[in-house]
Amino acid sequence: MSHLFPHLFEPITLGPRTIRNRIVSSGHDTVLDEHGQIGPDLVAYHEARAAGGCGLIVLQVSGVHETARYTNHVLMATDDSAVPGYRAVAGAVHRHGATIFAQLFHPGREVMDGERGMAPRAVAPSDAPQERFKVVPEALSTAEVEDIIAGYATSAARIASSGIDGVEIVASHGYLPIQFFNPRINTRTDRYGGSPENRRRFLAEVVTAVRAAVGPGIVVGLRISGEEKTEDGLVATEILDLIGHLDDLEALDYYSVTAGDSSTLQGAVHIVPSMQIDPGYATNLSAQVKKVTDRPVMVAGRINQPHEAESAIAEGRTDMAVMTRAMICDPEIAAKSQRDAVDEIRACIGCNQACIGHFQQGVPISCIQHPETGRELTFLPRPRVRRAHRVLVIGGGPGGLKAAAVAAEQGNDVVLCERGPHLGGAVLLAQTLPYRSEFGGAATNLSAEAARAGVEIRTSTPVTQDIVDAIAADHVIVATGAAERMPELEIADDALVLGARTYLADEPRLPAGRILVTDWKGDWIGLGIAIRLAEAGHPVTLATAANFAGAAIQQYTRTLLVSQAMRAGVEFLGDARLVGVDEDTGYLQSTLCEIVHEVENVAATIVSGAPRAVRPDLDFGAAGVTVIGDALAPRTVEEAVYEGLLAATELADRDRAEAASA
Incomplete structure (x- = not known):
C-alpha cells in the first residue's frame, strides 16, 4: 500500500465487481482496431496498462447499431464476430488483476466521417444541424428509435458474454442519448420529445434495457458531461436533475463524469483538455454529482499526477480518478505511484499531439514522450544486447535523450554530450511560450530516464574530434538539432x-x-x-x-x-x-x-x-552513424523521440544479427 496515496489505492466496489484501486483508463479511441474489431495491437495496448497497475480499463466506444459508425474505424458490437476480440482483451487484462468494461455508443448527429470521403450521414432525434462537423442529421422515426434501444441491449449482452466485466452507456459530449434530453436539439412531438419526462425516456429505456440484458452480475455505468460548456449546451442543473431521475431506476452502478460537448469547437476542447486548462478542473462537476447520488462517481479532466487524484478522492470530490492520458504517457504510473516512486513517473504534459491528435488524423495514437505507446508489439519488451557496445550520442535534446536512455536500458555503454549547460534542446525555448510551460516536462522526464538508465551525461561539452577519438564509440547517434534560418528579405x-x-x-x-x-x-x-x-x-x-x-x-x-x-x-x-x-x-x-x-x-x-538542420563535421572512423530528429530533417519533438527509440532499437537488432551469424 502506498504511503503517499492511501485513498488512491483503496479498493472500491462498483455493483458486483471490486476494483483493486481508484485509477481508471477511460474509453478513448485508439485507431488500433482491425476493421472495426479488436485485434492484437489493441489487446497489447490495454494489457500494458493493466500490467502497469491500472485498476479499471474502459474500452473505446463500441457501436450498438449500424447508424452508430461515427468514424471509419469504430469498434462495432452489432454481431457475434466481435466476441473473440472482446474475449481476448478481457483475458489479457484479467491476467494482470485489472477490471475491464466496454462502452456502448451511438453518436447521433456527432459523425466525423462519411463513406470513402463523402460527407457524413447521421441520424438524431431531430434535424438540428451540428456546427463542428457541419452535419444536418436525419430525424429518426419512432420505430427507428426503438430499434436503436434494442441495439444497446443486444450489444450489451454480446459484450457481457465475452468475459468483459461491465458496460458503460455513453451519454456524454452531446452524443445520442443526451441529444434526446436537450430541448434545444430535440424538437420531437412523439413519446420521445416535448416534456421533460419524454425527453428523458430514451436514456431511461436504454438504461433499463441494458440492465435487463446483462443481468445483475455485470456492472452497468453511465458516462455523462456534468456540464456541456457550449452554446445551447446543457448546464449542471439540468444534468443533475437527469441523474436524479436515472438514479430512481435502480439500474446503474456508477457515474463517470466529464465535461464538454462535441458539437462545437468551444465545447469540444473539454473532450481532451490541453495544458492550457487547469489540472483536475472537472472535479467540481463530480462533486456536484456526488451530492445527488449515493452511487460511486469517477471523473475525467486533466488528472495527470497521482497527487491530483489522491487529493480529489480524499476531499470527497470523486471516488475514482480517470488518468487516461497519464497512462498513455506512462503505462506504469499506477505501479510507480503505489510504491511511492513518484520521481520515476513520466508525466503527461497535455500537448495532445500524438494522442487525440493522431486520432483526428485517423492514425493509431501514441505519445510524443513515449512512442512505444500504440507500438507495444514492435518495441516491447525492451531487448537486451548480448555484448555491450560503446555508443556516443551527440546532442541532449529529446531525440538524443531517448536514444541514449533506450540504448543504455538495452545494456550498452552510452555517453551523451550536450554542448549547452542544460539538457532539453528546443524544448527549453518552447516552454517559455504562454500556456506552454508544461512542455518543459518532456525534457525533465527524458533527462531523468537517461540518468536512471546509467547514461554518462556530459553537459557544456561541444563534441570535437578529440572527444570522438577518445570515446572511440562503436556507434554514434547524431541528434544535434536545428538552427534558426532567416528567410531572404x-x-x-x-x-x-x-x-x-x-x-x-x-x-x-x-x-x-x-x-x-x-x-x-x-x-x-x-x-x-x-x-x-x-x-x-x-x-x-x-x-x-x-x-x-x-x-x-x-x-x-x-x-x-x-x-x-x-x-x-x-x-x-x-x-x-x-x-x-x-x-x-x-x-x-x-x-x-x-x-x-x-x-x-x-x-x-x-x-x-x-529551421535548418545542424550536423557536425567530424570523422567517426569505423563507427556506425545514425542521424535523427531535427539534425536529419527539422520537424517536431514527436519525430525526434521516435527516431531516438528507433535508432537504439536498431542497435539491439544489429546485436542479434551478429549473434546469429557468430
Missing part, C-alpha cells in the same frame, strides 16, 4: 527584425508600437509569441503562411490558443509570407495570388521561419 532603413529563436533566447526589450510576427508553419511559435506580446500591451499582427493561425496545432489546443489571442487583441493575416520590411512597414506576399499586404506602423518584426 528586403530590409530597408533601420528596421528591427529578429528571428523567433533569438527573441525567445535573448528576450530583448522591444520598442513601443505594433509588432509584426510572421510565421511560416502555423505552429505554437508564432502564435505563442503573438499572445505574449499582446498580453504585454503591444499591438500585434500575426501573419502566417499557413491558411490560418495555429493550423499545425491539434484542434482542441488551437481553439484555446486562438481564442486567447483574440481576447488579447491579436490581428490575424493568413496565407501571407514576409518578403520585406522597412522602417515602419512590413510587406507580405499572398501565398494564393499576386496581392501584396502592407502592415503599417510596425516597430519591430519577429520572424518564425523554417
Whole structure:
C-alpha cells in the first residue's frame, strides 16, 4: 500500500465487481482496431496498462447499431464476430488483476466521417444541424428509435458474454442519448420529445434495457458531461436533475463524469483538455454529482499526477480518478505511484499531439514522450544486447535523450554530450511560450530516464574530434538539432527584425508600437509569441503562411490558443509570407495570388521561419552513424523521440544479427 496515496489505492466496489484501486483508463479511441474489431495491437495496448497497475480499463466506444459508425474505424458490437476480440482483451487484462468494461455508443448527429470521403450521414432525434462537423442529421422515426434501444441491449449482452466485466452507456459530449434530453436539439412531438419526462425516456429505456440484458452480475455505468460548456449546451442543473431521475431506476452502478460537448469547437476542447486548462478542473462537476447520488462517481479532466487524484478522492470530490492520458504517457504510473516512486513517473504534459491528435488524423495514437505507446508489439519488451557496445550520442535534446536512455536500458555503454549547460534542446525555448510551460516536462522526464538508465551525461561539452577519438564509440547517434534560418528579405532603413529563436533566447526589450510576427508553419511559435506580446500591451499582427493561425496545432489546443489571442487583441493575416520590411512597414506576399499586404506602423518584426538542420563535421572512423530528429530533417519533438527509440532499437537488432551469424 502506498504511503503517499492511501485513498488512491483503496479498493472500491462498483455493483458486483471490486476494483483493486481508484485509477481508471477511460474509453478513448485508439485507431488500433482491425476493421472495426479488436485485434492484437489493441489487446497489447490495454494489457500494458493493466500490467502497469491500472485498476479499471474502459474500452473505446463500441457501436450498438449500424447508424452508430461515427468514424471509419469504430469498434462495432452489432454481431457475434466481435466476441473473440472482446474475449481476448478481457483475458489479457484479467491476467494482470485489472477490471475491464466496454462502452456502448451511438453518436447521433456527432459523425466525423462519411463513406470513402463523402460527407457524413447521421441520424438524431431531430434535424438540428451540428456546427463542428457541419452535419444536418436525419430525424429518426419512432420505430427507428426503438430499434436503436434494442441495439444497446443486444450489444450489451454480446459484450457481457465475452468475459468483459461491465458496460458503460455513453451519454456524454452531446452524443445520442443526451441529444434526446436537450430541448434545444430535440424538437420531437412523439413519446420521445416535448416534456421533460419524454425527453428523458430514451436514456431511461436504454438504461433499463441494458440492465435487463446483462443481468445483475455485470456492472452497468453511465458516462455523462456534468456540464456541456457550449452554446445551447446543457448546464449542471439540468444534468443533475437527469441523474436524479436515472438514479430512481435502480439500474446503474456508477457515474463517470466529464465535461464538454462535441458539437462545437468551444465545447469540444473539454473532450481532451490541453495544458492550457487547469489540472483536475472537472472535479467540481463530480462533486456536484456526488451530492445527488449515493452511487460511486469517477471523473475525467486533466488528472495527470497521482497527487491530483489522491487529493480529489480524499476531499470527497470523486471516488475514482480517470488518468487516461497519464497512462498513455506512462503505462506504469499506477505501479510507480503505489510504491511511492513518484520521481520515476513520466508525466503527461497535455500537448495532445500524438494522442487525440493522431486520432483526428485517423492514425493509431501514441505519445510524443513515449512512442512505444500504440507500438507495444514492435518495441516491447525492451531487448537486451548480448555484448555491450560503446555508443556516443551527440546532442541532449529529446531525440538524443531517448536514444541514449533506450540504448543504455538495452545494456550498452552510452555517453551523451550536450554542448549547452542544460539538457532539453528546443524544448527549453518552447516552454517559455504562454500556456506552454508544461512542455518543459518532456525534457525533465527524458533527462531523468537517461540518468536512471546509467547514461554518462556530459553537459557544456561541444563534441570535437578529440572527444570522438577518445570515446572511440562503436556507434554514434547524431541528434544535434536545428538552427534558426532567416528567410531572404528586403530590409530597408533601420528596421528591427529578429528571428523567433533569438527573441525567445535573448528576450530583448522591444520598442513601443505594433509588432509584426510572421510565421511560416502555423505552429505554437508564432502564435505563442503573438499572445505574449499582446498580453504585454503591444499591438500585434500575426501573419502566417499557413491558411490560418495555429493550423499545425491539434484542434482542441488551437481553439484555446486562438481564442486567447483574440481576447488579447491579436490581428490575424493568413496565407501571407514576409518578403520585406522597412522602417515602419512590413510587406507580405499572398501565398494564393499576386496581392501584396502592407502592415503599417510596425516597430519591430519577429520572424518564425523554417529551421535548418545542424550536423557536425567530424570523422567517426569505423563507427556506425545514425542521424535523427531535427539534425536529419527539422520537424517536431514527436519525430525526434521516435527516431531516438528507433535508432537504439536498431542497435539491439544489429546485436542479434551478429549473434546469429557468430
